[in-house]
Amino acid sequence: MRRTALLAAAILLAPALTACGADDEDTTLHVYAAASLTSTFEQVAAVFEEEHDGVDVELSFAGSSDLVSSIREGADADVLASADLATMDEITADGLEAGDPVDFATNTLQIVVPPGNPAGITGFADLAGTDVKLVICAPEVPCGAATRKISENTGVTLSPVSQEQSVADVLGKVTSGEADAGLVYVTDVIAAGDEVEGIELPEAADVVNTYPIVALADSGQDDLAQEFVDLVLGASGQEILAGAGFAPAP
Amino acid sequence: MTTRARTTGLPGWIFVPATLGAVFVLLPLVAIIARVDWANFVPLITSESSRAALWLSLRTSTVSTVLCVLLGVPMAVVLARTEFRGQGVLRSLVLLPLVLPPVVGGLALLYTFGRRGLLGETFSAWGIEIAFSAAAVVMAQTFVSMPFLVVSLEGALRTAGERYEVVAATLGAGPTTVFRRVTLPLVLPGLLSGAVLAFARALGEFGATVTFAGSLQGTTQTLPSLIYQQRVTDPDAAVALALVLVVVAVVVIGFARQGRGSTR
Amino acid sequence: MSLEVSARVVERGVDLSFSVGTGETVAILGPNGAGKSTVLSVLAGLLRPDEGRVVLDGRPLTEVGGGRAAVDVPPHRRGIALLAQDPLLFPHLSALDNVAFGPRSGGASRSESREQASGWLERVAVGHLGDRRPSRLSGGQAQRVAVARALAARPDLLLLDEPMAALDVDVRPALRHTLREVLAERTTVVVTHDVLDALLLADRVVVVEDGTVVEDGASADVLARPRSAFAARLAGLNLLAGRWDDGAVRLGAGAVVQGRVVGPAPAPGDSVLAVFRPTAVSIYREPPHGSPRNVLDTTVTHVEPRGDLIRIRSDLISADVTAQAAAELALVPGDRVVLSVKATEVSVYLH
Numbered sequence: 001m002r003r004t005a006l007l008a009a010a011i012l013l014a015p016a017l018t019a020c021g022a023d024d025e026d027t028t029l030h031v032y033a034a035a036s037l038t039s040t041f042e043q044v045a046a047v048f049e050e051e052h053d054g055v056d057v058e059l060s061f062a063g064s065s066d067l068v069s070s071i072r073e074g075a076d077a078d079v080l081a082s083a084d085l086a087t088m089d090e091i092t093a094d095g096l097e098a099g100d101p102v103d104f105a106t107n108t109l110q111i112v113v114p115p116g117n118p119a120g121i122t123g124f125a126d127l128a129g130t131d132v133k134l135v136i137c138a139p140e141v142p143c144g145a146a147t148r149k150i151s152e153n154t155g156v157t158l159s160p161v162s163q164e165q166s167v168a169d170v171l172g173k174v175t176s177g178e179a180d181a182g183l184v185y186v187t188d189v190i191a192a193g194d195e196v197e198g199i200e201l202p203e204a205a206d207v208v209n210t211y212p213i214v215a216l217a218d219s220g221q222d223d224l225a226q227e228f229v230d231l232v233l234g235a236s237g238q239e240i241l242a243g244a245g246f247a248p249a250p
Numbered sequence: 251m252t253t254r255a256r257t258t259g260l261p262g263w264i265f266v267p268a269t270l271g272a273v274f275v276l277l278p279l280v281a282i283i284a285r286v287d288w289a290n291f292v293p294l295i296t297s298e299s300s301r302a303a304l305w306l307s308l309r310t311s312t313v314s315t316v317l318c319v320l321l322g323v324p325m326a327v328v329l330a331r332t333e334f335r336g337q338g339v340l341r342s343l344v345l346l347p348l349v350l351p352p353v354v355g356g357l358a359l360l361y362t363f364g365r366r367g368l369l370g371e372t373f374s375a376w377g378i379e380i381a382f383s384a385a386a387v388v389m390a391q392t393f394v395s396m397p398f399l400v401v402s403l404e405g406a407l408r409t410a411g412e413r414y415e416v417v418a419a420t421l422g423a424g425p426t427t428v429f430r431r432v433t434l435p436l437v438l439p440g441l442l443s444g445a446v447l448a449f450a451r452a453l454g455e456f457g458a459t460v461t462f463a464g465s466l467q468g469t470t471q472t473l474p475s476l477i478y479q480q481r482v483t484d485p486d487a488a489v490a491l492a493l494v495l496v497v498v499a500v501v502v503i504g505f506a507r508q509g510r511g512s513t514r
Numbered sequence: 515m516s517l518e519v520s521a522r523v524v525e526r527g528v529d530l531s532f533s534v535g536t537g538e539t540v541a542i543l544g545p546n547g548a549g550k551s552t553v554l555s556v557l558a559g560l561l562r563p564d565e566g567r568v569v570l571d572g573r574p575l576t577e578v579g580g581g582r583a584a585v586d587v588p589p590h591r592r593g594i595a596l597l598a599q600d601p602l603l604f605p606h607l608s609a610l611d612n613v614a615f616g617p618r619s620g621g622a623s624r625s626e627s628r629e630q631a632s633g634w635l636e637r638v639a640v641g642h643l644g645d646r647r648p649s650r651l652s653g654g655q656a657q658r659v660a661v662a663r664a665l666a667a668r669p670d671l672l673l674l675d676e677p678m679a680a681l682d683v684d685v686r687p688a689l690r691h692t693l694r695e696v697l698a699e700r701t702t703v704v705v706t707h708d709v710l711d712a713l714l715l716a717d718r719v720v721v722v723e724d725g726t727v728v729e730d731g732a733s734a735d736v737l738a739r740p741r742s743a744f745a746a747r748l749a750g751l752n753l754l755a756g757r758w759d760d761g762a763v764r765l766g767a768g769a770v771v772q773g774r775v776v777g778p779a780p781a782p783g784d785s786v787l788a789v790f791r792p793t794a795v796s797i798y799r800e801p802p803h804g805s806p807r808n809v810l811d812t813t814v815t816h817v818e819p820r821g822d823l824i825r826i827r828s829d830l831i832s833a834d835v836t837a838q839a840a841a842e843l844a845l846v847p848g849d850r851v852v853l854s855v856k857a858t859e860v861s862v863y864l865h
Contacts, residue, residue, distance in 0.1 A: 065482035133382065135464065140483040161382035162464025163471075165479060173464065177366040178381045413602055419589040420558055420596040421667040423619035428590075431615070435606040 028056045029224055030076055032067045034083035034211065036107065036167060036185055041081065043240045048231055055224065063141055063166055071096060071216065078219040079228050081211060083107075084142035088212045098222055101214040103249035104232050105241045107185045108208055109146050111199040112174050112192070119180035124203050127181055128156050135170050135179040138163040142209060143170070147183045149207045171196065185209065187245040210249060279496065286493055287486040294490040302468045303476040304494065310384060310472065311452040314391035318448040321392075322399040323441065327433065329400070330407035348397045355393050356461025363389065364462075386463035387470050391452035398451050399444035406440020407433070446506035450499050516701050517671055521556045521566035521576075528552045528563075528725040534671075534718075536571075539702040541716035541733065545744055549725040550705040554673050557703065558596050559589040570594070570671055590619070595669035599679040601660035603648035609659045610635065610644035616667025627666075634662035638692050654685035658692065665696060672697070674704040678711070690714055709748045713737065721745050739776070739863055741787060752795070752831040752855075754788040755865065763788045763862055771808045773860030785865040794859035795833035797826060797843060798852040807854040814849045828853065 029048075033041045038061045045057035060067070060077070064087040071077050072094060081104070082088045088101050113121050119132050127134050136158065137144030144163065151158050161179065164170045170182040175195040189198035213232055215225035231237050238248060287294070294300065329341055347355055363380045364370045373380060380386050414436060418428045434441070456474035463470040465479065473495050480488040516538070520531030528549035534540045542550045555561035557568060559575065562583060568576035575592050577585035595616070603612045610631050617627035635641045638658040648656055657677065664672060677693065678686045694714055697704075704715055712719050712733050719736045721729035721744055728742040740746035746753035754771060756763040758780040763771040771788045780786050796802075801809060816827040817840070824840035826833045833853055835843075845851065 063482070069482055069485075138465070138479050140479055160466065162466050163479075164465060165460070169460065172461070176360050176364055178360060178364050413598075413600075414604055416558075416560060416589070417596065417598075417602045418604070418615065418619075420592075420594060420669075420673075421616040421619060421663065422590050422593070422595075423615065424590050427619050432604060436604075438606075 026054055026056050027221065027224065028058055029078050029221060029228060030058050030060065031079045031081070031228060032060045032062075032071065032075070032077045033081040034064045034067065035061045036083055036187055037061070037081055037211070039191060040240050040244045040246070044228075044232055044237050047236055047240075048228055051231075052224070052227070057228070065141065076218075077216055078221055078225040079213065079215055081213040081232070083209060083211055084145070085210055085212060086145070087142070088214065091214065091216075096217050098215040098217045098219060098225065101212040102229065102233060103210045104213050104237070105211040105246040106208045106249055107187055107211065107246055108201070109143065109150065109183050109204040110186045110189050110201050112171065112182045112184050112189050112196045113180065113199060114174055114177045115194065115197055117197055117199075118177075121181050121199060123199070124150065124154055124201060125156055127158055127183075130159050133178070133180045134158060134160045135162045135164060135173045135182045136160045137167065137170060137183070138165060141165060143167050143184060146204075146207045146209055150183075150201075150203050153206060154203050185245075190245040208247075211246070282489060282492055282496070285485075285489045287490065290486060291490050294487045295494050297487070299467050299471070299476060300487070300491055300494075303471050303473045303491070304498075306384065306387070306468065306471065307453055307473040307495075308498075310387045310391055311449050314388045314395060314452045315445055315449040317388065317392045318396045318399045318452075319441070319445055322396050322444070322448070323403060323434075325396075326400045326403035326407060326444075327429070330404045331412065345397045345401060347394050348401070352390075352394055352455065352457025352459075353461050356390060356458035356463075359386075359390060359393060359458065359462040381462070382464050382466070382470060384463075384469055387459050387472060390458040390462045391455045394455050394458050395448035395451035398447040399441075402444035402447060403437060403440050406437040406444075409440075410436045442506055446503060449502060453495065453499060453502075516571055517557075517703075518567065518569045519553065519557060521553065521563040521568070523549075523552055523556065523561065524564050526552045526725065530722060530725060530727045532720045532727055532730060534701055534703060536701055537699045538718060539697050539700070539704060539716045540718045540720055541712040542703060542705045542720050542722055543707070543712055543744065543748060544722035548722045548744075550722055551675060553722070554596065554675050554703070554705060557671070557673060558594050559587060559592050562586060593668075593670040594673060595664040595667045595671075596673045596675065597660055597664045597677055599676040601648070601653075601656040603651070603656055603659055603663070605648050607648075608644065609640070609646050609648065609651065612648070612659055613644075613663045613666045616663060620667070631662070631666055634666045635659065637665075637696060638662045652685075653681050654689060657681060657689060661689075661693065661696065670701065672700060672702045674702065674706075676705055676707065679707065709737065709750075712748070719745070739787075739789065739861065741865055746789065750792070751789050752792060754831065756786060756788065758782055758784045758786045758862075769810055771810075771855075771860060771862075772857035773808075773862040774858065776861045776863045778864060780862075780864050786862055787865050788860050788862050790855050790860045792825065792832040792834040793823070795831060795853050795855045797833050797835060797839070797845070798854065799843065801852050802854060808857060808860065810853045812851060812853060814845050814847050814851055816847060817845055826851075 031041065031045065041059055045059055048057055049055060064082040064084060067080060067082065068087045068090050071080060071091065080091060091097055092101065111121060113119065121127065126132065136147045139145055139148050162173065167184045167188050170184050171188055171192055173179040174182040175192065189196060213229050215222060215229050219225045325344065329337065360367060362368045363373065365374055365381060380389065414432050415428050418432045423431065454474060456478060459472055460475055465471045465475045473491060477488045477491045480491065516536035517534040519533065522529040526549055542553060544550050552561065556563050556566065556576065563578055566576060566578055574585045575587045604615065610628060613631035613634050614627040617630045618624065622630065632641060632644055635644055638661050640655055640658045643651060643655055651659065678689060681689065690710065697715060704711060706712060716733050719731060719733045720727055721736065721742050723742060723744055729736055729745055736745050737749040740749050740751060740753055743753055754763065754765055756765040759782060763773065763786050765771065773788050810830055812828040812830045814826055814828055818825050820834060823834040824837055826835060826845060828851065831853060
C-alpha cells in the first residue's frame with residue numbers, strides 16, 4: 001500500500017520536477033503574447049520550431065495586463081509580445097527587459113456588427129444613440145482605452161450597455177446578436193469570419209494600437225529569445241501578421 | 251458540563267490531512283488580508299464604483315435568493331416526495347448548474363433569453379429586453395444558485411420523512427395545510443441553510459453574469475465583476491473589495507448559523 | 515354495521531375482510547408480518563388495495579375492482595384518525611397546538627381549536643402540559659397528547675397501531691386505563707400484540723394470520739377457546755388440532771387425546787380442537803404406567819423461566835413445571851420426553 005502510494009506520488013510529481021530541472025534533450029521557449037495574437041503567433045511558433053531543431057515553443061495567451069502582472073509575479077517567460085505600449089512600459093519600469101522593446105505591428109479599431117447589420121450602423125456617430133445596444137471594452141484594457149480616445153477625438157459620447165473585459169467578450173455579445181454593435185480590432189473582425197461584419201472606421205486611423213515585443217531579462221535563453229523576436233520582426237513573421245490584418249509598425 | 255464525551259476510534263493520522271486541508275483553505279484568505287492596503291482601505295471601498303457594485307450585488311443576490319426559494323422549494327418537494335419516470339434524470343439535469351462552468355451557464359441563458367434565444371424573440375416582440383439589465387444579473391445568479399437550495403432542502407425533506415405528513419393528513423389536514431403547517435416548518439433549518447448557500451453563491455457569481463448580463467457600473471457590474479476588472483489596473487482596490495466580499499459572506503453564513511441554532 | 519372492509523393486497527399477501535359495529539372496538543391480533551398494518555394503511559387511505567372496499571357509516575371510501583379505483587377518498591377527507599406506536603407529535607408545535615391541529619384543519623378558529631384542545635388534554639390527564647414542546651415530554655405523556663390529538667380531530671373511526679408498544683412497561687397500565695375510558699362508545703380498530711389490550715380495550719377480536727382472518731369473535735370467547743395457534747399462544751394455552759374419532763381427538767401424527775367436550779357434540783370426522791393449560795401437563799423421561807392418560811412423545815425445544823415455574827417447550831405443546839421438578843429431570847433442548855395431560859383438564863370443541 002505504502003509503496004504504491006509513493007509510486008503514485010512520484011508519477012504525479014515527475015512532470016513538474018523535470019520541468020523545473022535542466023532539460024538537455026529539449027529546450028523550451030516560453031512566449032507570452034496578447035490574446036489578439038493567438039492565431040498569428042501559433043504560426044510563427046511553428047516556423048520557429050521548424051528552424052530550430054529540439055526547441056519547443058510554449059505559448060501563453062491572455063490579456064496584456066494579465067500577462068504583465070504574471071511576469072511581475074515571477075512567471076517563467078522568455079519573450080513578451082504585448083498589445084499596447086502602456087503595459088510594456090510597466091515591464092521596462094521594473095527593468096525586466098533584456099533589450100529595448102521593438103514595435104512589430106499595429107492594429108486599429110473597427111465597428112463590428114452582427115451579420116446583416118440589423119441596426120443599420122454606418123459610422124461612429126451612429127453608435128451614440130441609446131437605442132443602439134453598444135458593447136465596448138472596459139477603459140482599463142487596451143481596446144477600451146483606444147475606444148475612449150476615439151470618443152474624445154470625435155466628441156461623440158458613447159453610452160454602452162456593457163463594458164467588457166476583453167475583445168473576445170465584446171465579440172461574443174455581437175456574434176450572439178445580443179448587441180447591435182461593438183468596437184474591436186480589425187484583426188478580430190477578420191478572425192471572426194462570417195460570424196460578424198466589419199464596418200470601416202476612418203476615425204480609428206489616429207488611434208493606432210502598437211504591439212511591442214521584447215526578450216525578457218530572466219530568460220536564461222537570451223539568444224533563443226532574441227531569435228524569436230527577430231523572426232517576428234523578419235519577413236516571414238511580418239507576412240503572417242499581415243495575413244491576419246495587422247498593419248506593419250511605422 | 252465540564253466533562254466531554256471522548257471521541258472513540260478516530261485515528262491520530264487523520265488530523266494531519268485535516269489540518270493540511272484547513273490550512274489550504276484558510277491560507278489564501280490570510281494572503282488576501284495581508285495584501286490589503288489598510289491606509290487607503292476606506293477610500294478604496296467607498297469609491298463610487300465600489301458602492302454601486304456592492305449595492306447592486308446585495309440587491310440582486312437578495313432578489314435571486316427570493317426567486318430560488320419561490321421556485322426551488324416546490325422543486326425540492328416534488329423531487330423528494332414524488333416518484334415518476336425519469337425523475338433521476340430530471341434531478342441530475344436540474345442540479346447541472348452545480349458542476350457546469352458558470353460561463354457555460356451564461357451562454358445557455360443567452361441562447362434562451364437572449365435577443366435571438368429560444369424565448370428571447372418572443373420576449374422582444376412583447377418589448378421585454380432582458381440582456382444587459384439587472385434582471386439578467388438576477389437570472390444568472392438564480393440559475394447558478396438554485397441547485398444549492400434544492401439539494402440542501404431535498405436532503406432535509408428526505409431526512410424528515412413523510413411520517414408527520416401522514417399523521418397530519420389523517421387529522422383532516424388537506425395537502426396545502428400539511429405543506430404549510432407541517433412540511434415547511436419541519437424543514438425550516440434546511441431551507442434556511444439552503445437559502446444562505448444560495449445567497450452566498452449568488453453574491454460570488456461572476457462567470458454567468460458577465461457572459462449573460464455584461465458589465466456596466468450601476469446596472470450589471472456586480473462586486474465580483476468589479477474585482478475582476480480592477481485586479482490588473484488597480485490591484486489594491488480589487489483586494490479591498492475582495493475582502494469586503496469575504497466579510498459579507500462570512501457575516502451572512504454566521505448569521506444563518508446562529509438563526510439555525512436558536513430554532514433547534 | 516358501521517365499518518366494512520374487504521381488501522386484497524397481492525404484494526403483501528393480504529386478502530381479508532371484517533366489519534366493525536358503531537361504537538365497537540375491535541382488536542386485530544396476529545403475528546408480525548400477518549398483514550395487520552397493511553389493513554390500517556388501507557383503512558386510512560395510505561395504501562390502495564388491488565381489490566377491495568372500505569365503507570364507513572354508509573359512505574364508500576375505497577372501491578377498487580379489476581385494477582380500477584372507482585372511489586378512493588384521500589386520507590384527509592376520510593374522517594379516520596391514526597395513532598401509531600410512535601406518538602409523532604409535530605416537534606415545532608406545543609402540545610396544545612398539536613392537539614389543536616385537527617380542529618384547526620377542520621376549519622375552527624384558532625381560539626376555538628385551542629379551547630377544544632385543552633379540553634382533550636384534560637381528558638387524557640395531561641392538561642398541565644399544554645405549553646410544552648414534544649421534546650420535553652416523556653414517552654407516556656407524549657402518547658397521551660397523541661391520543662388527545664387523534665380524538666380532537668373528531669374522527670368517525672379511530673385507528674390505533676400498537677399504541678403502547680413503544681412505552682415503558684410501568685406506564686402502560688395507566689394509559690390503557692385512559693384509552694379504555696375514551697374509546698368507550700367510539701368506533702375503533704386497534705392493532706396489538708398484547709392480550710391485555712385485547713381483553714380490556716376491545717369488544718371483539720379479529721385474529722389475522724398469513725393475510726387472512728382466522729378467528730373473529732368476542733374477546734373473552736376467543737381467549738378462552740382459541741381456534742388459532744396465535745390466539746392460543748396469546749392466551750397462554752396449548753392447542754392441538756385433529757379429527758373427532760371414536761370419542762377422542764385423533765391428531766395428525768396418530769396420537770389420540772381424550773378430553774371434555776364443550777359446546778355442541780362433534781360428529782365423527784369433524785375437525786376439532788383440544789385445548790389445555792401448560793400447568794396441566796406432566797413430564798416424564800419414560801412412558802408412565804397406570805391410569806390411562808393422554809400421552810405424547812416429543813422433543814424438548816426450549817427450557818425457559820416463566821414466573822416461578824419453568825416452561826418446557828416441545829415440538830407440540832408446552833409444559834409448566836416447578837423449578838424443583840425441572841432440576842430433577844435435568845432437561846435440555848433435544849431430549850426426548852413423554853408429556854401427559856389428564857383428560858379432565860382438556861377442553862375439546864369444534865373448530
